[in-house]
Amino acid sequence: xxxxxxxxVVKKKISSDRCVMTGKGNWYFPLSDIYETPDNFIILIDxxxxxxxNINIDLQDNELVVNGEVSxxxxxxxxxxxNEYNIxxxxxxxxxxxxxNRDKIEAKMSDGVxxxxxxxxxxxxxxxxxxxxx
Amino acid sequence: MGLIKWxxxxxxDNLTHIQREMSDLFDFLSSTPQMEGxxxxxxxxxxxxxxxxxxxxxxxxxxxxxxxxxxQVVNDILTIKGERKLTLDPAKISYLRRERDYGTFARSIVxxxxxDAEKVTASYKNGVLTVNLPTAxxxxxxxxxxxxx
Numbered sequence: 001x002x003x004x005x006x007x008x009v010v011k012k013k014i015s016s017d018r019c020v021m022t023g024k025g026n027w028y029f030p031l032s033d034i035y036e037t038p039d040n041f042i043i044l045i046d047x048x049x050x051x052x053x054n055i056n057i058d059l060q061d062n063e064l065v066v067n068g069e070v071s072x073x074x075x076x077x078x079x080x081x082x083n084e085y086n087i088x089x090x091x092x093x094x095x096x097x098x099x100x101n102r103d104k105i106e107a108k109m110s111d112g113v114x115x116x117x118x119x120x121x122x123x124x125x126x127x128x129x130x131x132x133x134x
Numbered sequence: 135m136g137l138i139k140w141x142x143x144x145x146x147d148n149l150t151h152i153q154r155e156m157s158d159l160f161d162f163l164s165s166t167p168q169m170e171g172x173x174x175x176x177x178x179x180x181x182x183x184x185x186x187x188x189x190x191x192x193x194x195x196x197x198x199x200x201x202x203x204x205x206q207v208v209n210d211i212l213t214i215k216g217e218r219k220l221t222l223d224p225a226k227i228s229y230l231r232r233e234r235d236y237g238t239f240a241r242s243i244v245x246x247x248x249x250d251a252e253k254v255t256a257s258y259k260n261g262v263l264t265v266n267l268p269t270a271x272x273x274x275x276x277x278x279x280x281x282x283x
Contacts, residue, residue, distance in 0.1 A: 007177050007218050007235035008195075031233040035222070042227075046234055048261035049193035074192075074264075079187050081246060083178035085194060112196030116205015 009097060010025055026088035030068070034094075041100060041118040047090045048112035057107055058104060064105075065093040068113065099124040177239045178214070178263075183247065186230040186274075189245055189267045196222075196261030197234075203258070205265060207251045212265065248273040 050068035092107040155247040178193040248270040
């Protein structure tokens with residue numbers, strides 16, 4: 001596997017002039033990867049700090065909305081003396097096409113990374129055509 | 135040094151870009167200090183906090199195996215080393231969008247207090263690393279009793 005140094009991470013804040021914000025705190029666009037395997041589309045979303053019970057995934061028509069809330073409770077008795085990143089909630093939405101079998105979408109969370117598994121609908125799955133010998 | 139993502143330029147982008155620049159400028163001029171946009175920070179970005187007993191160093195490191203992290207305390211310097219691995223084989227899948235970065239990293243910070251290196255603990259939960267460094271007894275505030283003579 002290729003080796004690389006120094007990952008970069010930029011937290012993009014969702015500014016209030018782009019959309020109406022409800023709820024307390026700051027909201028951020030979590031970074032995500034989308035890739036395709038023969039059977040599925042998979043979305044990986046980095047949501048560090050969000051615990052599994054604070055993640056909400058909604059599917060409305062063709063829009064998949066992911067919200068993750070992050071608790072800052074751990075900091076209540078502490079004084080922050082140096083700060084390089086902001087803590088905030090996560091929001092992102094994806095528009096999905098008919099190529100996805102919407103009834104079978106699965107979600108998993110591990111180590112702050114949410115994986116959404118979107119199975120492909122039968123009609124877009126690659127089909128192998130066997131050549132028959134006559 | 136941070137890497138900057140390259141985006142394909144679009145002539146129309148220039149207009150929106152200027153608009154954004156202007157709006158950023160106005161934001162900047164009318165600001166309350168801007169806390170956003172730590173582009174050049176080292177990886178991982180950290181938050182250092184403390185209470186009476188300990189110094190806490192936290193870092194957002196989503197999707198890292200605990201075995202790929204190496205944390206050391208020497209005197210009052212904390213070093214966090216590790217690697218965020220690409221768990222997928224790019225030859226077997228096809229990416230449609232890629233934003234999450236990977237790679238090896240290492241950074242050291244000088245701690246604000248003397249710490250008890252023996253008692254340092256670290257935990258990793260929901261992708262956030264927390265290092266708990268109890269302050270050494272000699273750097274805790276000591277009440278001085280004034281004796282009347």
